[in-house]
Amino acid sequence: QKEVEQDPGPLSVPEGAIVSLNCTYSNSAFQYFMWYRQYSRKGPELLMYTYSSGNKEDGRFTAQVDKSSKYISLFIRDSQPSDSATYLCAIRNTGKLIFGQGTTLQVKP
Amino acid sequence: DVKVTQSSRYLVKRTGEKVFLECVQDMDHENMFWYRQDPGLGLRLIYFSYDVKMKEKGDIPEGYSVSREKKERFSLILESASTNQTSMYLCASSSPDSGNTIYFGEGSWLTVV
Numbered sequence: 001q002k003e004v005e006q007d008p009g010p011l012s013v014p015e016g017a018i019v020s021l022n023c024t025y026s027n028s029a030f031q032y033f034m035w036y037r038q039y040s041r042k043g044p045e046l047l048m049y050t051y052s053s054g055n056k057e058d059g060r061f062t063a064q065v066d067k068s069s070k071y072i073s074l075f076i077r078d079s080q081p082s083d084s085a086t087y088l089c090a091i092r093n094t095g096k097l098i099f100g101q102g103t104t105l106q107v108k109p
Numbered sequence: 110d111v112k113v114t115q116s117s118r119y120l121v122k123r124t125g126e127k128v129f130l131e132c133v134q135d136m137d138h139e140n141m142f143w144y145r146q147d148p149g150l151g152l153r154l155i156y157f158s159y160d161v162k163m164k165e166k167g168d169i170p171e172g173y174s175v176s177r178e179k180k181e182r183f184s185l186i187l188e189s190a191s192t193n194q195t196s197m198y199l200c201a202s203s204s205p206d207s208g209n210t211i212y213f214g215e216g217s218w219l220t221v222v
Contacts, residue, residue: 008149036213043113043199043213044152088152090211095140095159095203096167097211101151 003027006089006100015109019076023089023100026070032092033065035074037085038102044088048074079107112136113214115200121220128187130217132200141183142201142211143167143175152199158183190221 006023036044048063050056056063062075084107089100116131142157154167156175176184200214
């Protein structure tokens with residue numbers, strides 16, 4: 001079993017839709033959870049960072065961690081065409097990051 | 110802003126060539142990393158370094174080596190490039206002082222023919 005699993009999509013939504021991106025992980029000891037956004041032919045950039053369980057909100061983005069289910073989510077409200085990118089979940093394990101495969105999102109005008 | 114610079118964005122090399130990928134960061138970060146990214150496989154860690162002249166193997170070190178002679182510079186070396194090393198290579202850095210947030214460079218696209 002992979003340590004972090006993420007549905008690669010692709011996911012296509014109309015502009016203005018609410019987007020839900022999800023990952024599952026295997027090790028209940030993980031504490032630090034991240035979402036990176038990667039535009040085509042660019043390096044990943046940190047979008048959200050969450051420690052332990054709970055929600056964290058930043059503008060149109062909400063990161064959610066459910067440690068009991070070992071499930072992490074990223075919600076995008078009022079999605080925009082500029083949100084079209086690959087979204088990677090990542091879990092920090094002793095200074096290194098373990099990444100999901102990434103979900104490719106396309107927001108259509 | 111943290112800047113991680115990968116000097117070569119696009120390279121085409123022949124099988125058997127020795128390839129150097131250079132990475133420089135300007136934030137005095139202790140930790141540096143090399144990942145490769147392939148469709149369907151995500152990012153996989155090749156090597157990382159916690160300090161000058163120190164290196165640790167990641168998940169897929171075979172066919173690669175690294176060099177860290179200065180704190181700001183971390184080089185990835187393909188001793189004898191093979192076609193299965195065609196990929197996007199990403200350098201990254203982090204520091205405990207910045208919460209160990211990992212910052213990535215723009216990536217180097219390597220094609221081995």
